[in-house]
Amino acid sequence: MTKAVYKLRPNDNWRIGEHESWFADMAAHGFFLKKMGIPFAKFVKGDPKKMRYRIEVNSGDEITSEQKQMYAENGWEYVTSYNLFHVFSSPADLQAPELHTDPAEQAFTIETLDTKLTFSTIITITGMLLLIGMQAAVWFLDETPTLVLIEGSAVFQVIFGLFLLYSTYLSLQAAISIRKLRRNLIEGKPIDHHAPWKKRFQTQIIIGILLTIVMGLIAIIPIFQLAKIDTKTLPESSPDLPFIRLADLENDPDFIREEPVFFNDDVDRGNQYSFNWSPLAPLQYETSEHGFIPGEIQKYGEEYSSSLDTKVYQLRFPSLAEPVISDLIQSRSFQTEREDFIETSHPELDLLITYDKHKTKMVFAHKGNAVMYASYYGHTNIETIIENTVEKIKLISE
Structure with missing residues (x-):
């Protein structure tokens, strides 16, 4: 029984001379081509023999x-x-005449391939430009590219975009090469049936392995994010969690949280915290908290209430901290003036920026690889918010 053997094959179908040379070298080692597939070619094992192979387009x-x-x-x-390629073989000792003795005549046989690759390249480039446009809108429409990078699936999008860019490069390379081959044939220059293929093939294998790893990461990242992300009702007390609490800011024994507002997931949407993960920010928290002091009436006759929203990031690289804070400020500056955000020094923080207008107070802090943001609405002074931020940021800063 004839033994079938499968070998990784070169990827670029349009490299006609290299494929012909590869088939001949395999036959010289006793492997004779039977079928081309993706990504393997099927050979049958036999006695080594000198063969000639020609590809007709x-x-x-x-x-x-x-x-x-x-x-x-x-x-x-x-x-x-x-595809459009058809392989013929002949024993070398038979000295069969070439399929095409006139290169200019052979040029007409690859005209369809030339047109097909050109059209495919135009479609690929158009799709790539559309993708770049959509990604640019996601990244820069709100002018917060660093937040997009660390919060969402931007890492996945970047890796996938690079993969598409590489695919576009290969498509463009194929179209240009076939156009050049056709021009050479018209000028009377025949195809090199003994074109070297080993070095390029080895490079393709390395690139293929790297792409497999990259595509594996692309698949794993969103799955891992889905496994990590969750939203829960805030506990009454959270001394071990790295975010400040509204009750600590109010510091009033009569302060209570608002009545729970539940949806079908049994999470109090008025007092909740979410945690997330991304390759560049493996620890992320976001909280929203609301409360009031019964019987404390403000000057307009309304009962006193306050709220606190926070965001916390433990970053993979400390160099991302300042861009993250800049983007956080940008995301809040639509309703405020940028100059109202004041940078001040603090002995226990690498960076501290505050906003204090009317009853709205914001704190943006950075220490090591940790970033904290707090937006408070109420009567508590900004110094109390800073003190609480300094204590909590120590839990995750490195």
């Missing part, structure tokens, strides 16, 4: 039986087809 997807018969009469046996 047909204008249609199928090669006719008349063509096969004509080539067979000239010493070339049909082997297999893949």
